[in-house]
Amino acid sequence: MEFFRDGDVLFMRFLDGDDLLEGMKQALKDQGIRSGVVLGGVGMLKSPQLSFYKGSGVYEAIPLDEEVELTALNGNVATIDREIFVHLHATVGRRGGEAMAGHFSGGKVHMTAEIAVKALNKAMTRGFDNRTGLKTLRFE
Amino acid sequence: MEFFRDGDVLFMRFLDGDDLLEGMKQALKDQGIRSGVVLGGVGMLKSPQLSFYKGSGVYEAIPLDEEVELTALNGNVATIDREIFVHLHATVGRRGGEAMAGHFSGGKVHMTAEIAVKALNKAMTRGFDNRTGLKTLRFE
Amino acid sequence: MEFFRDGDVLFMRFLDGDDLLEGMKQALKDQGIRSGVVLGGVGMLKSPQLSFYKGSGVYEAIPLDEEVELTALNGNVATIDREIFVHLHATVGRRGGEAMAGHFSGGKVHMTAEIAVKALNKAMTRGFDNRTGLKTLRFE
Numbered sequence: 428m429e430f431f432r433d434g435d436v437l438f439m440r441f442l443d444g445d446d447l448l449e450g451m452k453q454a455l456k457d458q459g460i461r462s463g464v465v466l467g468g469v470g471m472l473k474s475p476q477l478s479f480y481k482g483s484g485v486y487e488a489i490p491l492d493e494e495v496e497l498t499a500l501n502g503n504v505a506t507i508d509r510e511i512f513v514h515l516h517a518t519v520g521r522r523g524g525e526a527m528a529g530h531f532s533g534g535k536v537h538m539t540a541e542i543a544v545k546a547l548n549k550a551m552t553r554g555f556d557n558r559t560g561l562k563t564l565r566f567e
Numbered sequence: 568m569e570f571f572r573d574g575d576v577l578f579m580r581f582l583d584g585d586d587l588l589e590g591m592k593q594a595l596k597d598q599g600i601r602s603g604v605v606l607g608g609v610g611m612l613k614s615p616q617l618s619f620y621k622g623s624g625v626y627e628a629i630p631l632d633e634e635v636e637l638t639a640l641n642g643n644v645a646t647i648d649r650e651i652f653v654h655l656h657a658t659v660g661r662r663g664g665e666a667m668a669g670h671f672s673g674g675k676v677h678m679t680a681e682i683a684v685k686a687l688n689k690a691m692t693r694g695f696d697n698r699t700g701l702k703t704l705r706f707e
Numbered sequence: 708m709e710f711f712r713d714g715d716v717l718f719m720r721f722l723d724g725d726d727l728l729e730g731m732k733q734a735l736k737d738q739g740i741r742s743g744v745v746l747g748g749v750g751m752l753k754s755p756q757l758s759f760y761k762g763s764g765v766y767e768a769i770p771l772d773e774e775v776e777l778t779a780l781n782g783n784v785a786t787i788d789r790e791i792f793v794h795l796h797a798t799v800g801r802r803g804g805e806a807m808a809g810h811f812s813g814g815k816v817h818m819t820a821e822i823a824v825k826a827l828n829k830a831m832t833r834g835f836d837n838r839t840g841l842k843t844l845r846f847e
Contacts, residue, residue, distance in 0.1 A: 431846040433829045436744065438783075440844045464576060464606050464683040466744050466825065467781035469796040471760060479636055479662045480611060480678065489664030496759055498796040498808035499639035499658060499779035501607035503578075503681055514681070516609040516638040518658050518666060518779060518798050520808030522759045524769030526668070526798055528638035528660030528806070538760065538839045541783055541794070543744040545606065549573045559678045564580045566571040604716060604746050604823040619776055619802045620751060620818065629804030639779035639798060641747035643718075643821055654821070656749040656778040658798050658806055666808070668778035668800030685746065689713045699818045704720045706711040 430454040441470065441540040448533050451513050451542065461506050462551040463544045465515065468500030470540025472519060477529035484560035489529050494537045495519035504544060505551035507562055512553055570594040581610065581680040588673050591653050591682065601646050602691040603684045605655065608640030610680025612659060617669035624700035629669050634677045635659035644684060645691035647702055652693055710734040721750065721820040728813050731793050741786050742831040743824045745795065748780030750820025752799060757809035764840035769809050774817045775799035784824060785831035787842055792833055
């Protein structure tokens with residue numbers, strides 16, 4: 428993974444086999460970005476772990492054991508207990524064009540991926556929310 | 568719905584049951600943002616009203632009576648007759664991962680949703696266009 | 708296609724029948740934007756040419772001969788041999804709501820489309836990469 432910083436934008440380029448979440452966390456940490464908005468992402472993923480939130484803290488895995496085009500990446504950057512946390516939802520396209528979508532629980536890049544994040548100045552943190560079972564966003 | 572402003576970014580966090588379009592309009596109005604670009608949105612929606620534009624002003628509803636992951640939110644903010652109008656298209660994921668997509672005609676948040684908009688300075692307005700039957704964008 | 712510039716944002720509005728990639732390149736060239744990030748895009752497309760990358764430089768076409776809603780547009784702007792190159796992945800919705808997704812190889816706008824790009828200052832170029840068969844991104 429390589430990256431460059433251009434003002435408020437962190438642009439990352441991933442290589443084949445790179446772990447997407449680990450790579451993003453590494454670049455964000457290097458740049459001291461602790462809150463941000465994902466501007467988008469394109470490329471390919473290898474058997475990405477997509478999931479569907481059933482409530483009470485349980486994510487149901489979506490089986491997808493193949494290479495797919497990453498066609499939309501939305502999400503944000505915040506901190507949980509002072510550690511950077513990247514929340515991503517992904518939309519991907521299968522070989523015939525069928526789209527699959529869900530919470531992105533993790534996965535590796537196939538061939539290449541190009542991701543941009545806009546850094547924010549104000550802090551966003553996540554804390555456990557009893558009602559939803561999620562670590563929901565809190566603004567300072 | 569809670570929100571914060573960070574420079575040109577309006578970041579909104581929705582709670583379970585919040586109306587997405589109403590919440591966005593409320594936050595935009597509060598912040599005096601009358602034109603903007605949606606940077607993205609993640610979370611979940613409850614039976615969102617997606618639709619497909621058939622022309623001549625007619626949107627065909629897409630049946631979707633279930634909770635879904637919101638995986639991509641694209642669109643913009645403009646005004647129609649001086650009132651804020653939010654134009655959104657949504658991509659969502661069903662429980663098994665199947666993606667559905669269309670014009671977002673409205674809907675409520677399930678659990679939580681996190682949406683970011685970048686404010687623009689120049690005005691964008693919408694006015695009726697005879698050719699398409701749409702209220703198309705106009706730049707000042 | 709009409710466009711306006713608002714600080715670092717180039718906002719384009721396409722009319723029925725406009726070629727999306729050609730229109731974007733024309734507006735970017737006019738504004739001297741040679742690197743950027745796509746913030747999003749909504750509207751409709753007419754039989755867009757979506758494709759899936761099989762490796763070794765070969766894209767497999769995804770048959771889609773109909774009008775679709777454009778629900779997510781991700782990608783970026785760089786240069787190849789000093790010429791502007793727009794790399795886009797699109798997510799689209801069919802009449803019944805079924806989503807399709809892939810690399811966007813080209814296509815024309817149906818009715819209207821509204822696209823925003825954030826200009827970057829640092830140069831991004833693309834050059835042939837033996838390992839993937841792709842013209843991958845390089846940062847200066």
